[in-house]
Amino acid sequence: MLKITDLSKRYEDGNLALDNLCLEIRRGKIFTLLGANGAGKSTAINIICGFIPPTGGDVWVDEISLSENPLLLRCKIAYLSENVMLYDNFTGYQNLKFFADISKIPATKGNKATNPAMKFNLIKVLRDVGLQDEFIHENISKYSKGMRQKIGIAIALVKDAPMLLLDEPFSGLDPKASHDFQALLYKLRNDGKTILMSTHDIFRAKEMADVVGIMQGGKLVMTKTRTELESEDLNRIYLDYIEERVVMENEE
Amino acid sequence: MNQIILVKDIRLMFKDLKFQIFFLILVVLFILSAISSSVSFISKQKSFQNERNRFNDLVADGQHIQLIQLLQNRMLMVASPPSPAVLFSEYDNYPDIINTGIMFYEPEFSNNNIGLRRMFRLNWLFILGMIMGLMMLIMSFEAISQEKRAGTLRLLTINGVKRQSIIWHKYISYLILYLIVIIPASMTSMILFFALTGTWSMTFMLKFLLIILISIPFASFFVWLGIFISMSKNHRNTIVMVMFIWAFFVVIVPQAAIIIAKQVSSIKTVIEYREIREQARYDEMMRQAEEENDIMSLSFEDFFALLASNINVADEKKNQALQREIEENMRQTRMIRGIAGISPFMQFVNISEIVFDKGFYLLNFQQETTKQAINQIKNLMIEQDSRDETSHNLLYSYAYVQRLVFNRRGETPFSEELFEHPHLLFVTEIETDDVPSKIMEILMKLIPILVLNLVLMVGAVGKFERLDIR
Numbered sequence: 001m002l003k004i005t006d007l008s009k010r011y012e013d014g015n016l017a018l019d020n021l022c023l024e025i026r027r028g029k030i031f032t033l034l035g036a037n038g039a040g041k042s043t044a045i046n047i048i049c050g051f052i053p054p055t056g057g058d059v060w061v062d063e064i065s066l067s068e069n070p071l072l073l074r075c076k077i078a079y080l081s082e083n084v085m086l087y088d089n090f091t092g093y094q095n096l097k098f099f100a101d102i103s104k105i106p107a108t109k110g111n112k113a114t115n116p117a118m119k120f121n122l123i124k125v126l127r128d129v130g131l132q133d134e135f136i137h138e139n140i141s142k143y144s145k146g147m148r149q150k151i152g153i154a155i156a157l158v159k160d161a162p163m164l165l166l167d168e169p170f171s172g173l174d175p176k177a178s179h180d181f182q183a184l185l186y187k188l189r190n191d192g193k194t195i196l197m198s199t200h201d202i203f204r205a206k207e208m209a210d211v212v213g214i215m216q217g218g219k220l221v222m223t224k225t226r227t228e229l230e231s232e233d234l235n236r237i238y239l240d241y242i243e244e245r246v247v248m249e250n251e252e
Numbered sequence: 253m254n255q256i257i258l259v260k261d262i263r264l265m266f267k268d269l270k271f272q273i274f275f276l277i278l279v280v281l282f283i284l285s286a287i288s289s290s291v292s293f294i295s296k297q298k299s300f301q302n303e304r305n306r307f308n309d310l311v312a313d314g315q316h317i318q319l320i321q322l323l324q325n326r327m328l329m330v331a332s333p334p335s336p337a338v339l340f341s342e343y344d345n346y347p348d349i350i351n352t353g354i355m356f357y358e359p360e361f362s363n364n365n366i367g368l369r370r371m372f373r374l375n376w377l378f379i380l381g382m383i384m385g386l387m388m389l390i391m392s393f394e395a396i397s398q399e400k401r402a403g404t405l406r407l408l409t410i411n412g413v414k415r416q417s418i419i420w421h422k423y424i425s426y427l428i429l430y431l432i433v434i435i436p437a438s439m440t441s442m443i444l445f446f447a448l449t450g451t452w453s454m455t456f457m458l459k460f461l462l463i464i465l466i467s468i469p470f471a472s473f474f475v476w477l478g479i480f481i482s483m484s485k486n487h488r489n490t491i492v493m494v495m496f497i498w499a500f501f502v503v504i505v506p507q508a509a510i511i512i513a514k515q516v517s518s519i520k521t522v523i524e525y526r527e528i529r530e531q532a533r534y535d536e537m538m539r540q541a542e543e544e545n546d547i548m549s550l551s552f553e554d555f556f557a558l559l560a561s562n563i564n565v566a567d568e569k570k571n572q573a574l575q576r577e578i579e580e581n582m583r584q585t586r587m588i589r590g591i592a593g594i595s596p597f598m599q600f601v602n603i604s605e606i607v608f609d610k611g612f613y614l615l616n617f618q619q620e621t622t623k624q625a626i627n628q629i630k631n632l633m634i635e636q637d638s639r640d641e642t643s644h645n646l647l648y649s650y651a652y653v654q655r656l657v658f659n660r661r662g663e664t665p666f667s668e669e670l671f672e673h674p675h676l677l678f679v680t681e682i683e684t685d686d687v688p689s690k691i692m693e694i695l696m697k698l699i700p701i702l703v704l705n706l707v708l709m710v711g712a713v714g715k716f717e718r719l720d721i722r
Contacts (some may be wrong), residue, residue: 052721078410098256098260
């Protein structure tokens with residue numbers, strides 16, 4: 001479960017990127033964050049991941065606080081960005097092996113801390129995410145964006161983290177790769193993973209999300225469940241919020 | 253220390269084209285330095301042998317007067333036998349000449365020894381002091397920015413790797429890389445040198461290893477500098493910054509130190525000192541010749557006495573004339589060393605001089621003792637020679653003084669085998685440096701570079717902790 005309370009971020013230039021963001025996502029749910037550029041979606045994800053420090057508020061994943069135990073919290077998070085970050089001089093398998101080797105599955109009651117590389121058959125994981133065999137031992141520099149995305153999700157899978165943070169993961173993927181990736185996310189949700197995804201794709205957000213949130217000016221201005229959205233036009237709602245902001249900006 | 257991250261970093265560096273190019277360049281440079289040093293060594297060995305033969309011939313022919321004259325005119329080439337230190341630097345150039353003015357010798361003082369000329373000779377000092385620094389800077393100046401650009405920094409962070417751990421692994425892997433490059437390349441160079449010159453010296457092998465060990469903090473300085481630069485926001489200009497920083501520490505600072513010091517206190521070169529002394533001696537000769545009317549009618553003993561007085565007067569005149577200059581020299585040396593001391597390259601040069609027993613500098617602080625010893629020896633030389641015309645005492649005694657002088661850091665211009673009359677040798681109060689004091693001196697000289705490392709390390713780690721890695 002992910003819980004965000006009063007999360008704020010003000011950059012050195014004075015820009016308030018997040019303004020007391022509050023959010024809660026239950027286990028096994030997909031939460032999509034919609035919002036224009038600069039709305040604060042990526043900032044929120046960056047703070048949860050520990051890439052930038054917040055100026056206020058806190059984040060909990062399964063009762064572990066970001067401010068109190070950031071390292072342990074990161075053990076519970078897998079992250080996938082628009083452009084999957086990998087070592088270009090390594091093969092897909094070497095990248096997966098490296099990140100599997102450095103990740104630790106934290107100890108639980110009755111179980112010691114383990115290394116994902118020992119728990120998973122990495123080649124099988126790569127096949128499961130849809131990477132073709134002939135590319136497994138190829139250099140990443142020869143991979144398409146969709147293939148890199150598959151390695152990224154494989155890294156997230158072997159980490160076996162309960163929480164997945166996806167920052168515009170569908171951006172730039174071709175329809176086939178998007179379809180495969182979406183299927184994979186459903187599978188993860190059904191396995192009990194909690195997913196927070198930021199996107200600009202309103203249709204996919206509506207299609208996939210259990211809860212949709214719209215962010216504007218660093219605030220979460222609206223949340224709607226899948227059931228609520230069945231009778232509403234998410235596209236219209238989103239555009240209304242965007243236009244309202246444009247009007248407000250013009251008035252100012 | 254996480255072995256997986258370390259291996260990853262080292263593997264990535266090995267696959268880096270920059271590293272591969274540098275590795276090749278370094279191997280070629282090390283091999284070339286072995287070849288050029290071997291040529292220099294063989295030529296010095298030949299010239300040393302010729303000089304020894306010349307002394308022996310003069311002694312065998314009973315040409316003692318000529319010997320004394322040659323000694324006093326500093327025209328006797330009694331250079332030390334060449335040592336494998338030539339592979340590191342041209343330190344075995346000294347002493348070219350037996351020179352009572354040796355106490356004034358400083359590389360920076362002489363027009364023939366200006367820093368740049370020494371720096372750009374193809375030897376280990378050039379490779380370790382100049383090229384390696386540039387290599388470590390160019391290798392490491394993208395350490396963080398590359399991972400940040402690729403986004404892998406974020407992936408490392410989210411996978412639970414602490415920031416401190418990331419930076420330390422980078423640092424250690426660069427140092428390991430340094431040793432991986434330098435040890436095999438230098439060993440190849442050394443073995444090639446020994447093979448080409450037909451020599452072998454375990455002492456020098458150990459000294460070379462010591463120099464490599466000492467070079468680590470200097471390589472480390474450039475690595476920290478590179479890592480620090482790699483976190484700059486405007487990465488586009490960093491390559492220019494890297495080149496400037498390297499040039500600043502390696503070329504600009506040492507040269508600026510020399511220029512500033514020479515502007516502040518003008519001094520005479522070794523050649524000018526020699527001219528002053530020769531002029532004084534010539535004047536004295538003329539004065540005495542006028543007094544005695546016919547120098548050729550003098551007996552052998554009287555001629556020696558005249559010569560002795562001539563030498564002493566000339567030396568006295570020289571000493572009086574140069575006393576103020578010496579003080580200027582000392583002041584200038586301190587100034588040069590003080591200014592150049594901020595350059596890690598100059599610190600490395602200074603330490604290498606101790607390791608390879610260059611050792612002139614401490615003499616500066618023992619001028620009076622040295623002067624007294626030299627005068628005492630000169631008088632005894634003449635006395636001995638007048639008693640025993642066929643002995644080698646004169647030359648050996650003189651040489652022994654020089655040995656003691658040079659032995660301030662342990663090296664002798666003469667090999668021990670030349671001392672066939674140990675009972676006639678003089679013992680002066682000049683002390684030699686022992687190994688513990690050398691080690692202490694090296695450690696003291698290492699302190700500035702260690703402090704620089706510490707400052708850069710704290711700065712880089714602190715900056716990285718606050719770095720926005722989005």
